[in-house]
Amino acid sequence: MANIVLRNIWKRYGEVQALQGVSFECKDGEFFCLLGPSGAGKTTTIKVIAGIEPPDKGDVLLDDEPISGLLPWDRDVAVAFESYALYPQLTVFENLAFPLKAPIRASRYPKDELEKRVKEVANLLGIGDLLDRYPRELSGGQRQRVALGRALVRKPKAYLLDEPIAHLDAKLRHRMRGELRKIQTELGITTIYATPDQLEALSLADTIAVINNGRIEQIGTPEEVYNCPANVFVARFVGDPPMNVLDSVLEAEALVVPSNGSFRIPIPPMDWPLLTERVEGRELKVGIRAKDIQLVPESAEIVHARGRVKDVEALGQTTVITVMVGSVEIKVKVPTAQAPDRDSRVGLVLDSSKFRYFDVKTDHRIE
Amino acid sequence: MNKGGYKWIAPAMVLLIAVGLIPFIIALGYSFRAVSHTDSTAKGQFILWDNYRRLMHDPDFFNSLKVSAKYMIPALFLQTGLGLAVALILAPAARRRRLVIPILLLPTLTPPVVTGLIGLLSLNPDFGIIGIYLHRWGLVKEAMLGSAKWALPAIILVDTWQWMPFIASILLSGLLSLPKEPYEAAQVDGANAWQIFRRVTLPLLRPYFTVAILIRAIDAFAITDIIEVMTRGGPGTVTEAISMYAYRLNFRYWHLGYGAANVMVIYMMIEVVIDLLNKVLTRRAAPGGA
Secondary structure (H helix, E strand, C coil), X not given: CCCEEEEEEEEEECCEEEEEEEEEEECCCCEEEEECCCCCCHHHHHXXXXXXXXXXXXXXXXXXXXCCCCCHHHHCEEEECCCCCCCCCCCHHHHHHHHHHCCCCHHHCCHHHHHHHHHHHHHHCCCHHHCCCCHHHCCHHHHHHHHHHHHHCCCCCEEEEXXXXXXXXXXXXXXXXXXHHHHHHHHCCEEEEEECCHHHHHHHCCEEEEEECCEEEEEECHHHHHHCCCEHHHHHHCCCCCCEEEEEXXXXXXXXXXXXXXXXEECCHHHHHHHHHHCCCCEEEEEECHHXXXXXXXXXXXXXXXXXXXXXXXXXXXXEEEEEECCEEEEEEEEHHHCCCCCCEEEEEECHHHCXXXXXXXXXXXX | CCHHHHHHHHHHHHHHHHHHHHHHHHHXXXXXXXXXXXXXXXXXXXXXXXXXXXXXXXXXXXXXXXXXXXXXXXXXXXXXXXXXXXXXXXHHHHHHHHHHHHHHCHHHHCCHHHHHHHHHHHCCCCCCCCHHHHHHCCCCCCCHHHCCCCHHHHHHHHHXXXXXXXXXXXXXXXXXXXXXXXXXXXXHHCCXXXXXXXXXXXXXXXXXXXXXXXXXXXXXXXXXXXXXXXXXXXXXXXXXCHHHHHHHHHHHCCCHHHHHHHHHHHXXXXXXXXXXXXXXXXXXXXXXXX
16 A cells, blocks of 8 residues: 655666656556556656666655665565566466565465465466466466566555566457456555556556656546647557647638648637637647548538548458548548448548647647 | 588598597407507407406506595585686676686686696695695695695695686676576565575576586596696595596506506496486476576
8 A cells, every 4th residue: 555656757778868857646546557658768667666776866755755765675566577577497386476485575474375375366367277387488478477476466565567468469468457457446556557558558547647758748547648638749649540630720710721632620619719819820730539530421511621541441340541631641430331442532520629739839738 | 401511510520530439449449358568468359348347346446436526526516616606706897797707717728737737836835835835834734745635635726726717707607698687576576685696596597507517527527637747646546536547557557458448437437427417407497498
């Protein structure tokens, strides 16, 4: 049981500035996702919290106490490493039991209880029949589950899980996602979970911190991050396909998207004051999700833009269509049954109430 | 195998057959015959197992086996133990390993004859840099190499001076190549320094131990140069290891038939010991290799 606070953490590896002033608070019992592309600084953040890498600057607080001076084993956090970090010469059972045998905990676990605990976790992760194997005899997905199990076998103050299910096959990943959330809710142990998968973050997290280039881009609930992205990076990183972000020009209560077939979209009246007040000059970026665009016949009465279908990507129930409107590419999500053929001409209707506006220079959302 | 490949290994094969296999077969033949340059009754006649039978009643032969064991076992333990200690001490200086390892290997690169001479000179009680002090402080009263009690330990010491760095450099290379992740995991898991050493470092180093100890063991059976220079197997036969005895039989007494039988028995014993050692060293490794 603990809250974790990071205050202005900086960390450099040689030439690479891995973390640039990372701050966030993860509340007691919270499921906190660090979401970001690879190389964003997720693993470094986790290692800093675990005490494996000392930060160059900044404080880590656990239970409101600074722990920068504490060694990893005194912090009582459990880590599932992205690189597994299994003990190669120990069996799966011994790997899972290792944290329970450590001197600071050994007294708490008598032998039969230890065995019970290890088997419980192994069965939960579906590796109960692999206990006598060595790590090198396991597949990548199995190794990853052992790594996760080695963290879950303990009941620490906090779990730090670094892409713990990234290498499982899709079906198992889906199941494990559910299991993880269940375990976390049952135990109520503060969890920091690093992942590059926005869907994973949206479905698991209480709070998401989007991280990029060693900086936190936005912290918020999944709804906030998805619906009110703080900037263009978050808008395009969260959600699949990425949000359409179009350069546009403000022109008498409408947006004009310049291209060789430039088109006009009326702005809802409620947005007028905001835009006239906040936009310097007339240029801005407008963001709209693929699902908020409707596909209509080219000859329909209300059509915001007309274009040619460049690409059709069927994803089972839904299909993502890439439409070229002049030189501007727009992604549209439609039910597969209504998907048009490639190279056909279509009309687009944009749901302007779902528009998100971004500053053309800073990429920040205008609100 | 691709047929064309043979021509590439042919030179090596010819060499091996010429200097290895053919002499071995000739020696095997000798071992069943009475061959000697110093015994006029030996005219190369076929005597089947007589040479071998004689060996089983030869106290000098059994003495040589005992000497080899008394030299090898402490030497291997000492060299491996010290080698590990040195490797662990030097590991933090890992960045300078281009500098450290060549310096470390200097004694190993010295010809054993020279090492033996260095040992001989430094242990001399009158002017040797070590011998003087051993003598002056009363640690060793007699001349070390002339003493039945001290001659073998002296040889072990010199041998260790030569070979410990070799083991240390293998283990050091091993230490420097170990993955970093298990250490990070062990820290988080709450293992103390001893547990990390015992449960992570040692097992990960196991393949390196295996290589180092096997190479050393094979080589230790053949120790000749250092003994030849320092004691010539003496005093008496106190330091006459198996290779020294084989040398005496073959090239001082010129009993080539009997000497060949001796060498054949030694050869088989080395095979067995190395095989056992190999099994012990790789014992717990799971299938799939180390």
